[in-house]
Amino acid sequence: MWGGRFSAAPSELMQAINVSIGFDQRLADQDIRGSLAHAAMLAQQGIISEQDHADIKKGLAQVKGEIAEGVFPFSDDLEDIHLNIEGRLRENIGEAAGRLHTGRSRNDQVATDFRLWVRDYLDHFGAQLESLQGALLAQAAAHTDTIMPGFTHLQNAQPVTFGHHMLAYLEMFARDKSRFEDCRKRMNESPLGAAALAGTPYPIDRDMTAAALGFDRPLANSLDAVSARDFALEALSCAAICATHLSRLSEEIVIWTSAQFQFVSLSDAFTTGSSIMPQKRNPDAAELIRAKVGRIMGALTALTIVMKGLPLAYSKDMQEDKEPVFDAFDALSLGLAAMAGMVADMTPNKARLADSASAAYSTATDLADWLVRKLNMPFRDAHHVTGTIVALAEKQGKTLDALALTDMQTVEPRITDDVFSVLSPLASASSRTSYGGTAPSEVEKQVARWKKLLPSA
Numbered sequence: 001m002w003g004g005r006f007s008a009a010p011s012e013l014m015q016a017i018n019v020s021i022g023f024d025q026r027l028a029d030q031d032i033r034g035s036l037a038h039a040a041m042l043a044q045q046g047i048i049s050e051q052d053h054a055d056i057k058k059g060l061a062q063v064k065g066e067i068a069e070g071v072f073p074f075s076d077d078l079e080d081i082h083l084n085i086e087g088r089l090r091e092n093i094g095e096a097a098g099r100l101h102t103g104r105s106r107n108d109q110v111a112t113d114f115r116l117w118v119r120d121y122l123d124h125f126g127a128q129l130e131s132l133q134g135a136l137l138a139q140a141a142a143h144t145d146t147i148m149p150g151f152t153h154l155q156n157a158q159p160v161t162f163g164h165h166m167l168a169y170l171e172m173f174a175r176d177k178s179r180f181e182d183c184r185k186r187m188n189e190s191p192l193g194a195a196a197l198a199g200t201p202y203p204i205d206r207d208m209t210a211a212a213l214g215f216d217r218p219l220a221n222s223l224d225a226v227s228a229r230d231f232a233l234e235a236l237s238c239a240a241i242c243a244t245h246l247s248r249l250s251e252e253i254v255i256w257t258s259a260q261f262q263f264v265s266l267s268d269a270f271t272t273g274s275s276i277m278p279q280k281r282n283p284d285a286a287e288l289i290r291a292k293v294g295r296i297m298g299a300l301t302a303l304t305i306v307m308k309g310l311p312l313a314y315s316k317d318m319q320e321d322k323e324p325v326f327d328a329f330d331a332l333s334l335g336l337a338a339m340a341g342m343v344a345d346m347t348p349n350k351a352r353l354a355d356s357a358s359a360a361y362s363t364a365t366d367l368a369d370w371l372v373r374k375l376n377m378p379f380r381d382a383h384h385v386t387g388t389i390v391a392l393a394e395k396q397g398k399t400l401d402a403l404a405l406t407d408m409q410t411v412e413p414r415i416t417d418d419v420f421s422v423l424s425p426l427a428s429a430s431s432r433t434s435y436g437g438t439a440p441s442e443v444e445k446q447v448a449r450w451k452k453l454l455p456s457a
Ligand code: ARG
Pocket: 020, 024, 080, 081, 106, 107, 110, 314, 316, 318, 319
């Protein structure tokens, strides 16, 4: 393409390090959309003829068809997706192809393509997060009063409801979705028409191409337009945070499906067997989702370091922006899909969850609160009395609600029969009716709220 200035072919090594068609062919669709918008604008502004515009449209449609059918002759000699498409266009329509690049450079072209690609993927994440939220909501709705142990430090703390636990993740994924939406808003400006770095003397209409490509407006500074990759960094940051949420839920599923916990079971669809141990059912999908955060964080680190210290405007370093984003987004997308499937597939083991909730004196706080409320005891004293009663229960090998009233009265004579109304895990959870609390009545309210917010669920 620049034969006028160079006489020798690039060395093989030069080509090896320079070529990007192996990965940037993923931008083909966005590249064609950008070229169509640019060509229409050039024609409207009288920069190219209507005939050239018609030829370019026809030629790009043909290129698009060839790519869809898998017959497009991608070539390393043509370096990247932009030159591959332009080269093929020239073969298809001849001279008009050469006019497409008027008032445009690969610098604004690639910045436009990549923005469109990232934006398309952000929309896809939004839809995927909604499905995952739907799956969590269905579990929550089915288990508003399924009692399970709530943990702090992974030690039994207080009984909670399974629905409440599901909704905690739903809230996290809702924030992830809104983070992607914020990112989309900020990034939705068009680089097209910034040309190489300084703009162009042709009477182009950047508002027109921006609107045609669904951007809110053109970027206001041509140097920034070709140099900015913070949209990709921001999208990767959102992806990394979302991946940490996925990894936390994955970790819980791994723990919950273990023989020691048996809190939930997964079907064959989301587990694998062991080649040597016939009894095993491994939560591989959860483990892999848990691990994906590594490559996603890695991509964010890689691109941050590529961008650090780059002078304005375009530098070829920036060709290294794509692979980390492609890889990270594919990983997140797969993780979101698999998690939605796994959550929908999961069956909580109610009996086991209830047993576990009553173990380890998880209603001790309720006993202390009862002493405060009914006997007007200072909380510190109530904490001490409860500790003594827990020790007694432990000695007798009983749960708190199985301990005899007379035994409790040896520690605090003013305790009455009414205390048993707070000692069962269900009573404990049901009493937590503060806003956002775990009581089934509160969880039902939140389920109703989310059903309105997620009409498709
Ligand atoms: N393949 C290049 C990239 O991804 C396109 C831009 C090339 N621009 C240039 N001035 N060499 O960054």
